[in-house]
Amino acid sequence: MSSIREKGFIMDDLRISVETWDIKLAQRVAREAVDSGIPLKEIVAEGLGAGMARIGEMFGEGNLFLPQVIAASKTMEAALEVLRPYMEAGCDAMRGTVVMGTVKGDIHEIGKNVCCAMLRGAGYLVVDLGSDTGEDEFIDAAAAERAQIVGCSALMTTTLKAQESVVRYSDEAGRGFLIIIGGAPCSQEWCDQIHADGYSSSGAEIVDLVNGLMEKFDPPGRGTK
Amino acid sequence: MSMTPRERVLAAMKQESLDRPPVAIFTQSATIGQMEKVGAAWPEAHKDANLMAKLGAAQADVFGFECVRAPFCLTAEAERLGCTVQVTKKDASPMLKEHPHKFDPMTGEYDEPNLMDPAEFVAGGRPAEAIKAMEILKKSHGENYCLVAGNTGPFTLTGHLVNTENMVFGMMMAPEEVSKWVDAVSPICKAYTQALSDAGADVIQMSEPSASTDMIAPDMFQDAAGKYISDVLASVKDAFSVLHICGDTAPIIPKMIGTGVTGLSIEEKVNPDKAVDIVAGKAVLVGNVGSVRPLFQGTPEEVAAAAKHCVEAGFNVISSGCGIAVSTPDANMEALVKAVKG
Numbered sequence: 001m002s003s004i005r006e007k008g009f010i011m012d013d014l015r016i017s018v019e020t021w022d023i024k025l026a027q028r029v030a031r032e033a034v035d036s037g038i039p040l041k042e043i044v045a046e047g048l049g050a051g052m053a054r055i056g057e058m059f060g061e062g063n064l065f066l067p068q069v070i071a072a073s074k075t076m077e078a079a080l081e082v083l084r085p086y087m088e089a090g091c092d093a094m095r096g097t098v099v100m101g102t103v104k105g106d107i108h109e110i111g112k113n114v115c116c117a118m119l120r121g122a123g124y125l126v127v128d129l130g131s132d133t134g135e136d137e138f139i140d141a142a143a144a145e146r147a148q149i150v151g152c153s154a155l156m157t158t159t160l161k162a163q164e165s166v167v168r169y170s171d172e173a174g175r176g177f178l179i180i181i182g183g184a185p186c187s188q189e190w191c192d193q194i195h196a197d198g199y200s201s202s203g204a205e206i207v208d209l210v211n212g213l214m215e216k217f218d219p220p221g222r223g224t225k
Numbered sequence: 226m227s228m229t230p231r232e233r234v235l236a237a238m239k240q241e242s243l244d245r246p247p248v249a250i251f252t253q254s255a256t257i258g259q260m261e262k263v264g265a266a267w268p269e270a271h272k273d274a275n276l277m278a279k280l281g282a283a284q285a286d287v288f289g290f291e292c293v294r295a296p297f298c299l300t301a302e303a304e305r306l307g308c309t310v311q312v313t314k315k316d317a318s319p320m321l322k323e324h325p326h327k328f329d330p331m332t333g334e335y336d337e338p339n340l341m342d343p344a345e346f347v348a349g350g351r352p353a354e355a356i357k358a359m360e361i362l363k364k365s366h367g368e369n370y371c372l373v374a375g376n377t378g379p380f381t382l383t384g385h386l387v388n389t390e391n392m393v394f395g396m397m398m399a400p401e402e403v404s405k406w407v408d409a410v411s412p413i414c415k416a417y418t419q420a421l422s423d424a425g426a427d428v429i430q431m432s433e434p435s436a437s438t439d440m441i442a443p444d445m446f447q448d449a450a451g452k453y454i455s456d457v458l459a460s461v462k463d464a465f466s467v468l469h470i471c472g473d474t475a476p477i478i479p480k481m482i483g484t485g486v487t488g489l490s491i492e493e494k495v496n497p498d499k500a501v502d503i504v505a506g507k508a509v510l511v512g513n514v515g516s517v518r519p520l521f522q523g524t525p526e527e528v529a530a531a532a533k534h535c536v537e538a539g540f541n542v543i544s545s546g547c548g549i550a551v552s553t554p555d556a557n558m559e560a561l562v563k564a565v566k567g
Contacts, residue, residue, distance in 0.1 A: 021397060023331070065442035070390060071397040074331060105317050110390045110440075132320075157517050157550030158317040184471070185517040193522075201352070 004036055011038075011047045017079070018051025021071035022096040026079040033085055042082065045123045048076045052121025053207070060204030069203060076109070080120060094125040096214050097147040100176075101129035101138060103162035104145030108155035111183060114203035115151065122207040135162075135169040142170075142177045146190075148217050149210055152196075164194040171195075178213050182206070230291035231427075234371040238428065238465045238487060238509055246536060246543050248565035250291035251282050251373050251467060251490055253548030256294050257316060258555040259283035265566070267551070268312045271297060271319060274357035281358060282366050289559045289566065292428075293366050295358045299432055301351035302377050302417065303385035306340060315550055321385055328387035328433040330398035334464035336387070343416030352417055355469035356424045363425030374426035376418060378433030378468075379411040379457060381451040386410070389435055396445055407453055415457035422464035430467040430490060430511075431458045446480045459485035467511055471547050478503045478519045492516075492546035493531070496547045497538035510539070513546035514561060521550035525560035532564035 010033050017026035026048070033043045055072040058064040071171045080087075091171055102112050116126045127145050129137055133152075142150050150170070160216045163181045170179060178197040181190070198213055200206040207222035230235070233247040237396035260266035263286060265279035281295030300319040304310040326336040347356060355374065362372050377385075382404045384392045395403045418429050435442070436450035458466045468481055469490035478500070481489050488509030490501060497513055504510055514520060514535060519527035535543050543565045549558075 065438065065445075066440050067393050067396040067442060067445070072395045074394060078331070105314075105320065105322055107322070110393070113390065156318065157521055157548070159554070161515070161552075187518065189518070190522065 005032070007036065007038060010036060011042070011050075014043065014079070015051040015054070016049025017196065018048055018072050018076050019054055021068070021075045023075050023078050026075045027082050030032060030079040030082040034083065040086055041123070044080070044121070048079050049121040049123060052076050052118060056118050056121075056204045056207065060202065066114070066199035069114050069117075070110070073114055076117055076121055086111040095123040096149070096210075096217075097125045097127065097145050098149045098151060098210060099127045099129065099138060099141045099145060100151040100153070101133035101141075102131040102153045102155070103159050103166065104132055104134045106154055106156055107131040107163060108153070108183075111155065111203065112120055112151070112153040115182065115200065116155070117204045118203050118207050119210060122211070124210065135166050138166050139170055139173050139175070142175070147177050149178050149180060149213060150157065151180045151182065151206075154181070154186060157185045162183055163190075167194050178217065180206075180209060180213070227426075229369045230285065231368070231370050234292055234542065235427070238371075240506065240509060240541060245565060245567075246541055247291040248532070248543045249290050249371070249373070250294060250549060251292070251375075251428065251542060252294075252432075252469060252516075252546075253318075253375065253546045254284040254290070254294045255280050255297045256549060256551055256553050256555070256558065256560070258553075259287050262287050267297065267315045268319070271312050271387065272351060272354060274361060275353040277354060277358040277417070278361035278365065281362060282370075284558075285366065285370055288555075289562045290372050292371045293362050294375065294430075295362065295376060296351070296355045299375075299377045299381065299434075300385070301355060301411070302346075302382050305346055305350035306353050306382075306386055306413070307563070308385055318548075318551070324386060324388040326387045328391045328395065328402070330391060330395045330402075335399070335402045337426070340409050340413060343412045346413050347416050347420040352420075354384050356420050359421055359424035359426050367425060372425055373426040373428045373430055373467075374421035375430045375432065376414065376421065378431050378436065378450060379407050379414045379453045381433050382414060383407050383410045383541045384435045389440075392435070393440055394494045396449065399488050403449070404509040407449070409492070411453045411457050414453075415460075418457055418461050424463050426464050428465045428467055428488075429458060429461055430469055432469040434469075434471045437470050437479075438474065438476055439472040441481070443476040446477050447483075451480050451484050454484040454486065457485075465509075469511075469547075475499060475503060482508045488541070490544065490546075494546075497535045497540060500552060501539040509541045511542040511544050512540060514543065516545045516547040516550055516553075520545055520557050520561070521553045523557065525556045528560040529564035532561050536565060
């Protein structure tokens with residue numbers, strides 16, 4: 001490398017790469033950031049995450065729409081992929097663990113994927129179980145990953161009930177995590193009715209919801225490490 | 226002499242003056258209650274024209290709604306074009322399991338859209354059963370009821386074939402590749418729309434959920450979906466055209482009207498009064514009693530209140546705002562009919 005850039009420029013480029021969905025820039029600067037010895041936590045939270053937070057803000061305000069959010073998410077994911085080998089050795093960069101999935105019988109993933117990206121940008125370790133996820137898969141993954149939060153997405157009226165099943169099965173298993181729900185047919189009323197712990201109406205809200213739940217995280221039944 | 230349901234729906238589609246609007250589910254209408262009462266159920270009714278027709282007529286035969294409607298999902302076209310679809314449940318809609326084509330804006334790899342000839346498309350698979358179901362319904366119910374046929378819009382169908390998330394991502398990274406695909410899918414949608422009309426459908430309700438503001442920016446609507454809707458739906462011969470889009474459609478209602486369709490079917494995320502204000506008589510309005518709340522999860526009283534709100538606001542056809550949830554209680558379906566018909 002011919003010269004080492006100032007940290008401020010690197011952090012700005014990380015943020016800008018996400019805000020402008022410049023995938024190549026994101027990958028290149030993520031590598032540069034690691035080489036410069038910037039702590040992973042800062043690269044994620046104050047660089048890439050700051051860009052994702054701005055995208056989330058503009059999405060929440062109605063100034064950006066899903067295509068831009070997906071493009072920004074994919075950009076951040078590409079940069080995180082560059083960071084991944086270093087992360088495994090330093091998971092303390094993460095603020096907590098969230099297991100995410102679309103419930104059984106439902107293959108709609110876009111909203112859930114956006115939420116995963118928002119949470120990763122906010123510094124959470126996200127374990128994405130994909131779509132058509134059974135109750136047991138959520139519960140087993142939460143236990144294996146010692147997740148604090150499980151997020152269940154449902155995009156069809158017919159699969160809302162599966163969110164209720166995840167809550168019920170988890171309660172029966174003596175769950176040690178909180179459950180949040182989301183998806184077009186969901187509502188706060190539905191969340192209250194099935195005794196889930198939180199509802200996010202869009203990808204723009206999920207980080208605040210999870211941050212809030214993490215602050216008061218104390219589910220009954222959670223063992224100690 | 227009182228009007229038949231058919232006359233009432235036709236009058237509503239022409240925006241003629243009526244003592245009350247018709248109450249008719251233009252979106253997916255089947256429920257478990259209807260399946261049990263008429264002896265035609267999912268999954269078989271998705272695949273067999275006779276059962277499809279029987280269940281499609283059930284909203285009228287069982288509850289007294291004022292149209293008949295088939296089919297019941299947005300996967301028939303995708304399946305015909307090679308998607309793997311799971312059609313196995315009585316209490317859940319068919320589910321797309323696999324997208325057959327590569328479309329990856331991250332790597333820049335895109336399959337060429339070499340699709341089936343439109344004439345071949347309408348001659349087989351579940352689309353052919355839906356066409357046949359229209360012929361059966363025309364004979365059994367056509368005298369007294371309008372036939373509503375539902376199908377899938379070209380932008381949404383393209384998403385089914387190539388993966389919707391990748392398609393939406395492609396709107397940012399490679400819009401010309403998205404256009405190439407929607408260009409190729411459109412003649413198929415057009416042929417299917419006309420075939421449903423030719424088989425007896427009075428109304429074609431095309432669902433284009435991927436063009437919702439939840440999926441693309443309002444300023445992308447015209448290029449992604451609007452111009453195709455004009456060509457494949459609004460131009461249909463011998464049937465009325467209705468465009469259904471979910472979510473908060475307020476920002477795109479003028480563009481939806483601009484496609485030239487007869488009517489718009491929209492969700493309750495647009496308040497009924499606001500919808501009528503925006504549309505201002507430039508299109509027939511169909512909807513918009515909430516499918517989830519109140520129809521699926523609410524009480525009959527809440528259903529009646531929402532239905533009356535739509536009537537008072539000036540909707541031309543009172544329907545659910547989106548597809549009926551299959552487990553919607555009979556009492557709520559009955560309450561919707563009673564609230565409008567008295």
